[in-house]
Amino acid sequence: MAFALKAPVSTSAATTTSLPDVQDKVAAIIADIRTRGDQAVREYSGKFDNWQPESFRLSAEQIEEIVSRVPQQVIGDIEFVQRQVRSFAERQLESMREFEVETLPGVHLGHKHIPVSAAGAYVPGGRYPLLASAHMTILTAKTAGVPRVVACTPPIRGEVPDATVAAMHLAGADEIYLLGGVQAVVSMALGTETIAPVDMLAGPGNAFVAEAKRQLFGEIGIDLFAGPTEVLIVADETADPFVVAVDLLSQAEHGPDSPAVLITTSEALGRSVIQHIDELLPEMPTRDNAEPAWRDHGEVHVVEDLDAAYQLADTYASEHVQILTAQPREALAKMRNYGALFLGEGTCVSYGDKVIGTNHVLPTRGAAHYTGGLWVGKYLKTVTYQEVTDPASSARLGEVCGRAARVELFEGHARSGDVRAAKYGGAELPWAPDAFARS
Numbered sequence: 391m392a393f394a395l396k397a398p399v400s401t402s403a404a405t406t407t408s409l410p411d412v413q414d415k416v417a418a419i420i421a422d423i424r425t426r427g428d429q430a431v432r433e434y435s436g437k438f439d440n441w442q443p444e445s446f447r448l449s450a451e452q453i454e455e456i457v458s459r460v461p462q463q464v465i466g467d468i469e470f471v472q473r474q475v476r477s478f479a480e481r482q483l484e485s486m487r488e489f490e491v492e493t494l495p496g497v498h499l500g501h502k503h504i505p506v507s508a509a510g511a512y513v514p515g516g517r518y519p520l521l522a523s524a525h526m527t528i529l530t531a532k533t534a535g536v537p538r539v540v541a542c543t544p545p546i547r548g549e550v551p552d553a554t555v556a557a558m559h560l561a562g563a564d565e566i567y568l569l570g571g572v573q574a575v576v577s578m579a580l581g582t583e584t585i586a587p588v589d590m591l592a593g594p595g596n597a598f599v600a601e602a603k604r605q606l607f608g609e610i611g612i613d614l615f616a617g618p619t620e621v622l623i624v625a626d627e628t629a630d631p632f633v634v635a636v637d638l639l640s641q642a643e644h645g646p647d648s649p650a651v652l653i654t655t656s657e658a659l660g661r662s663v664i665q666h667i668d669e670l671l672p673e674m675p676t677r678d679n680a681e682p683a684w685r686d687h688g689e690v691h692v693v694e695d696l697d698a699a700y701q702l703a704d705t706y707a708s709e710h711v712q713i714l715t716a717q718p719r720e721a722l723a724k725m726r727n728y729g730a731l732f733l734g735e736g737t738c739v740s741y742g743d744k745v746i747g748t749n750h751v752l753p754t755r756g757a758a759h760y761t762g763g764l765w766v767g768k769y770l771k772t773v774t775y776q777e778v779t780d781p782a783s784s785a786r787l788g789e790v791c792g793r794a795a796r797v798e799l800f801e802g803h804a805r806s807g808d809v810r811a812a813k814y815g816g817a818e819l820p821w822a823p824d825a826f827a828r829s
């Protein structure tokens with residue numbers, strides 16, 4: 391019985407990881423910066439952001455002066471949110487146990503977590519000063535133990551985004567650059583004459599930023615594909631249609647390419663939400679983004695029951711999924727594909743974006759099929775080590791290694807096993823009979 395009350399005009403934003411024209415543009419900029427370095431960075435910053443200061447890096451004095459301009463209330467709120475983000479990230483870090491296990495007598499296998507040495511944090515700012523992204527990337531990297539965190543954010547319409555710089559500084563950024571877009575991402579990833587390269591890049595951004603990270607992956611690590619924001623709400627007849635409408639629009643305002651999807655078991659609720667949105671949109675100060683987003687990428691689907699709703703929701707693998715039903719926690723067991731789940735009317739995507747403390751850098755455009763969002767674990771390399779302290783166990787492993795390697799026709803590998811089987815277990819070495827002087 392499923393049907394759409396509102397279908398998207400275009401599905402391209404929701405279904406492809408990156409659009410071909412964006413891919414080509416980004417590839418050309420990366421190639422140019424690769425060969426011409428700082429000079430190219432300066433030109434692109436001038437072209438896209440009308441911004442060519444003497445130095446993109448802010449000095450300690452400049453940072454101090456910028457932070458002192460930010461109202462005390464704003465600083466207090468930044469500190470409140472950073473405490474929330476830090477508390478949750480610290481608990482996540484604690485959940486990552488290092489361990490060692492003895493799988494045979496004297497055979498010790500372990501795994502441990504080593505923070506990357508340098509991380510780049512992209513803090514978006516083309517349309518809005520997204521200071522919350524500074525907490526999510528910089529603070530999380532610092533909590534993970536990353537020694538050097540480089541952070542970039544663009545100027546907004548030629549102005550320094552004071553509050554964003556304050557958030558970057560308070561989060562513990564070691565270097566702050568006023569630089570945006572592809573040119574910022576490439577500078578951090580590859581390094582230029584003035585910026586030393588990092589090991590991995592994290593942070594959300596528009597389609598250009600997300601695509602630049604995607605193309606640079608391999609040369610450096612990236613957190614995940616975190617492009618234009620998406621929201622999907624699952625609602626039953628108990629949901630408040632006004633709240634649903636407000637929450638859909640809260641994310642549509644991110645940009646004209648942001649999908650907002652409602653899946654409901656109640657046709658009456660679906661119709662009511664559409665009506666509320668039609669009334670709210672013309673009055674919205676950010677309707678330049680929200681209106682085209684809703685018009686082109688807004689969807690309302692009516693389905694038979696909640697199981698069908700969860701099933702359909704899973705096919706979207708949306709970045710944010712809000713559950714506004716009588717039993718919201720049931721979604722924890724029933725859903726598999728989402729960046730973050732918001733259970734019940736008491737919370738909302740905006741809390742996740744701005745204040746509550748879970749990380750807001752989340753997978754978009756289907757990436758939630760294979761990854762969760764940014765967290766301390768993304769900045770850590772989980773590495774393994776091994777030691778064998780019992781000669782008899784080494785001899786036993788050596789025998790198996792010799793046979794196993796010869797099945798694969800690896801004579802060299804086999805011999806590494808053979809010598810241990812011979813030295814510790816007295817086995818023969820037919821290929822080197824005089825290797826050990828044995829009595």
Ligand SMILES: NC(=O)c1ccc[n+]([C@@H]2O[C@H](COP(=O)([O-])OP(=O)(O)OC[C@H]3O[C@@H](n4cnc5c(N)ncnc54)[C@H](O)[C@@H]3O)[C@@H](O)[C@H]2O)c1
Nearest residue numbers: 438514515516517544570571594595596618619644751752
């Ligand atoms: N997935 C997530 O976790 C998440 C979280 C927060 C925000 N977001 C998304 O971040 C994005 C922020 O976008 P934004 O644009 O406001 O800021 P941004 O900082 O990502 O991008 C601004 C930069 O884009 C570059 N740019 C603009 N037009 C260009 C063009 N035609 N060619 C090449 N480069 C160009 C400019 O250099 C500019 O500095 C939004 O799409 C939002 O939805 C995603």
Ligand SMILES: [Zn+2]
Nearest residue numbers: 619640641743
């Ligand atoms: Zn948002």
